[in-house]
Amino acid sequence: MITIAQIALPSSPAPSRAMKEFTRVLEQSALLVEGDTESVSTTEIRTLRYRNQFSWRSICLLAIDTGLGQRMESNYGLPLLAGSADGVARWDKDSDQPVSITPEQPWPGTVIGAAELSIPLKENLDSAYVFLHALPGHEDALAHLWETAQNIFRTEKRSKISSYVDHKFGTDHRAPSSDVSLASTTISDFLISAGFELTQTEICSRLSLPADETVLAPLREAAIAKSGDYRLLSWTGGTPEEYLEDMVEMMTAFEMDMPVAGIVEAEANYSVERLIKSEQMMATLGTTSIITAAQHIPTGHLAGYTQLDFEPGKHSVIQEDTLVLKEHRGNRLGYLIKIDNLERLREQAPERTFIQTWNAGENEWMWGINEQMGFRPHTAVGLWQRKI
Incomplete structure (x- = not known):
């Protein structure tokens, strides 16, 4: 029973x-x-x-x-x-x-x-x-x-049901949207029997800490050379009041820009109130968030951001959102903010041993940045979906 x-x-x-x-x-x-x-x-x-x-x-x-x-x-x-x-x-x-x-x-x-x-x-x-x-x-x-x-x-x-499943890399399953192939698990075997289909795959990768400065230095120099109209801002925890509206705009853009596949469409209903409450909840959980943003100097508005989170009782750090608004792309800001945020992390949590992140298999641009910074594939994730 x-x-x-x-x-x-x-x-x-x-x-x-x-x-x-x-x-x-x-x-x-x-x-x-x-x-x-x-x-x-x-x-x-x-x-x-x-x-x-x-x-x-x-x-x-x-x-x-x-x-x-x-x-x-x-x-x-x-x-x-x-x-x-x-x-x-x-x-x-x-x-x-x-x-x-x-x-x-x-x-x-x-x-x-x-x-x-x-x-x-x-x-x-x-x-x-x-x-x-x-x-x-x-x-x-x-x-x-x-x-x-x-x-x-x-x-x-x-009625639209999704299930994320961790997989080892293998040759058993591949989603239509990318070339990342997965090995079967008992969970995926069951989901297939229950009518689920694989619609998207992700690469879970890790970066050992401290990051290799000989790898980061040339990437940083190349990014600085192209970012003359921008300056970096960083904070830990709650977003400063003067940047709340810009952060809401960028978080909305992040959700809408993420590669999607299958039966669930991209939607985002962010607001300043929702952001503040979310940050308050993170603080209650003891989660530390380190954010580095690129500010466009001529307008004063934020052009991109990246976020690292870590919880008590773990060795790991989670690389959360990274986004550069479309009108500011092409200036290597993604490299600039991610590398600078690594420095903020080293200052605040030198005991952490690795960063873990996930990229959709078809998001080759972001995976390319991560790979150049030293991230290496660890496992894979399958998005399995069905309607009921």
Whole structure:
């Protein structure tokens, strides 16, 4: 017997047994493909993030190898497990505080799988994402998790479903949009059987730190030589007030410029309010963001930006957005801002050992910059999609 349970939103930062088990399953999945768990947030960070839902609704599910008996149920009719150590919290819609907290009774069985459902709340309101995981030897949990996910998506009126899956490089699968080929995994095998199709691939690459200055120096010099009308600005954490509007414009452009494939169209509904709230949430999670931007001196407006994020408890840094507005391209600003941001990172977090980033297989321009800076392919990612 396999039971699918939902983890309740946590009411405190102290992780519950269920949140610890959820992280354990994700770490096992990461080890199989990536060889480490650097891409998996710590249980403490995941608990904080699960509580702070703003532009996305996240739903965490566990597959357990036995029945759970009589328990409180979620709005989707699933047995509820505590999200934090103080018990099972019940929430009213848009409430900042739980209306009740019920101490959790011990629950039996072994967790054999997990799924995270991500439902966008600001754009692509017909779409959703599912991330499926099963421990080796328990792949039968995937069908139960997917069936539950479908029921939730139908309740939420989401019909375009996407699933990102980590892969090793191989020759089993290739998307129409690029030449990046993937090796099969138990997850991709299941998704194919469930009617999903591969629509896009990404390269996950890493740059060892500290970066090689003999590689960066000539790239920096060439970029400086072409960037006379620009100057660099950097900040850590919240965006300075005078640049909020420009950042919203660039973040919108980044979303609209990203290579897309398959059934989900590019949409972006950013605002100053949304940016400020997002940055406040990042600070609550303990995530540090280092941003370097290029300012066009004649107009005073920002022309491009790049962002590095890192969480407590990890060795890695995540290279997030890099964008140069179309009217400012051709001045090697992408090189300039990325290389300068590496210097800011070295100053603020010299203990970090590598940067990890992802590029769509067809985004040869950005991959070319990263490769010249010293990034090397690590693993691949497949975007699998279907309609329900």
